[in-house]
Every structure is written in structure tokens, then in C-alpha cells.
Amino acid sequence: MAFEELKKELEERRSLMHSRLASIKRDVTQGHSGDSAEQAQERENDEVVDAIGNETRQSLHDIQVALDKIAEGTYGECEKCGGEIGEGRLKAIPEAALCVNCADA
Template identity: 65%
Template sequence: MAPMSNAEVRARLTASLAELEHRLGSIKRDVTRSHSGDWAEQAQERENDEVEDAIGLETTQSIADTRAALARLDAGTYGHCERCGEPIGAARLEALPTAAHCVNCAD
């Protein structure tokens, strides 16, 4: 598999970042909406809020990972493992464009 060009990587990461930021905005709007006066509905809404909070945290981490990948691209270090310095495989970067570590160094 041929590696993606820097322009392709940047376009993919930028599109992903925009989608993640939109998703996070939607989650924040959902969490701040008013809740029902019914006790049973409030219990369900609290459960839903907990799920949305977890998704929000995951989305926030994905945004940070994407921004870090864009920073590595700008610095010229994208595609090289942050631990060992070896190239990250093209297939891994295709599957996970925010990867900062090669398969051997990944947690």
C-alpha cells in the first residue's frame, strides 16, 4: 500500500477535525438542554447525560489527537514513531491517521 501524500493526510485530518468539533458542539448543546419535570424521565435523562459526557470526553481526546497529528505534519515528523523514531507503517496510518507510535511501540 502506497503511503498517503502530506496533502491527502492534511485533508483527511482537517475534515476529521471539523466533524469532531461539530459533534462536540452537538453533545454540549444536548447536555445543556432543559430536563423534564417527571422523575422517571429525569432518571433516564441523567443516564443519557452520563453517556453523552463519556462520548464528549472521547471526542475531546480525538480532537487533541487530530490536532497533534496536524502539528506533527507541520513539524515534518508525521509518520514517524514518537518513541523509537522508526517509520509508522502505511497501513497503520491509513487505518489510524492520528497514530503517533508504530505497532511495536503502541500501548
């Protein structure tokens, strides 16, 4: 199976995630309102933005691991059982590290 198309998609997604993370950092570093009621809402929003940032960082990590595996020639191998990750799964989730059977277990 040729992985060039998936590699390109992973690189595009990595770029998008970096942009999203930069935007999140800008949002988090903005000052808060002087109004206490607005501050409470802003702090709740900060928690949501922080969670999105954590998910984005995890996605970046997963994407980089997949790109590293492509470079090493181990892309498409299940990290748990060592079997092949199906082409359909990789097309749906290019950063997948587990085959369908291991992911469901």
C-alpha cells in the same frame, strides 16, 4: 511518503469532531423533565453523552497533534521508538502516534 491526502482527511475529521462536540454541548445544556422517572433516565443519558464528549475531545487533540506534526515535518515518526510508522497504519489511523510494534507493546 506524501501526506497531503492524510492531512486533508485529518482536517475533515477535525471539522466533523468540532460539529459533534457542538451538538453534544447542546444536548448537555437542555433542561430536564419534571417527571422524576424521566429525570433518572435523562441523567443516565447525560453520563453517556459526557463520555462521548470526552472521547470526542481526545480525538480532536490527537488529530491536532498529527496536524502539528505534519507542519513540523515529524509526522509518521513513532513517539516511543522514533521509528517510522507504516503507511498502512497511517492510512488506517491517520492520527496514530505509535508504530505497530510500540502500540502492541
